[in-house]
Amino acid sequence: MTGSVLLAGILADARLLEVLGLTGVPQSLPGRLAGGARAGIDRNGWPRLVPGQGTVAAMRVLPNPALDRYARVMGLVPQDDVLGLGAGAAEGEPQADLAAAIARHVLAAPADLPADAVARRLPAMGVLAASELRGVQGPYSGGSLVERREPQDVQIVGQEEAYSGFFAVKVSQLRHRTHDGGMTPTVRREVLASGDAVVLLPWDPVRDRVLLIEQFRTAPLLRHDPQPWLLETVAGRIDAGETVEEAARREAREEANLSVTRMFPAIHHYPSPGVLGEYLYLYVGIADLPDGVEGVHGLESEAEDIRGHLVDRADLTRMAMEGQLTNGPLAMIALWLDRRHEAIRAELGMA
Secondary structure: OOOOEEEEHHHHOHHHHHHHOOOEEEEEEEEEEEOOOOEOOEOOOOOEEEEEEEEEEEEEEOOOHHHHHHHHHHOOOOEOOEEOOOOOOOOOOOOHHHHHHHHHHHHHOOOOOOHHHHHHOHHHHHHHHHHHHHHHOOOOOOOOOOOOOOHHHEEEEEEEEEEEOOOEEEEEEEEEEOOOOOEOOOEEEEEEEOOOEEEEEEEEOOOOEEEEEEEEOHHHHHOOOOOOEEEEOEEEEOOOOOOHHHHHHHHHHHHHOOOOOOEEEOOOEOOOOOOEEOOEEEEEEEOOOOOOOOOEEOOHHHOOOEEEEEEEHHHHHHHHHOOOOOOHHHHHHHHHHHHHHHHHHHHOOOO
């Protein structure tokens, strides 16, 4: 882009301007914006300008390389000198904090990576960006037992993305505060950045049984495990723009064709914080589980082949205690439900 351009809608928001390193002169456009709930999240999520009454806040700026790169990745082109407009498919308010976090990931991608290649990673970038925003909110690990740390207790010397696919491998050079008050030497740490996920165990408190799913997993296969078909819970990544609870209900529909009523939070945790940048939100979901509900489900677009199993809750506890559940989140939530099922029944008015 050459010459000044008028940024409209969320693209003129102070949070996006800061990420893109832009300043400008505030202006306004006649009309109103429609759609655009996923502006800055999806490539086709930008709003449309509807002529008529009202005004739209805008910002006149001089383009810079960051804006040029971001616009190419997002598929944005000026419309009558205005940048930040599109088809406006999804109605609702845009999420500026999330859009700004995604923009940081877009600009951090290798400069020699074509814009279309970066655009294909937008869903994964959105998952990571949303995970970072939830991470800032806590909870604070260790309660009062662990000393509260300050931002200066970790110094990031350098950071790069060594691999970008469905997941990413991030390499950090950093120093951190030691327990005696000093600082470590600069160390190299590699993390598989996969983003947050939700885990849901459907439980029928009337019949006192749960629904488990069975599916093939590559990681156990590579470990030479003779049984790479694992019993698991319903689970999946939390997409950008959806809440944890919305993701749980969506995954229940996709993987088990189930509708969940109430959800009870269990033990949220990092499953392997030494190497895996993933935080798991565990829930027990109340569901109707009659005979014959098991089925085979999953998204064909993701080559999912998922078989359901009905298991009595008492048998689930026994399987966990006998080491038959090699999926960690399932074993954890099974034991949690064993301790909490009576309290949940009471809360549901079934005591």
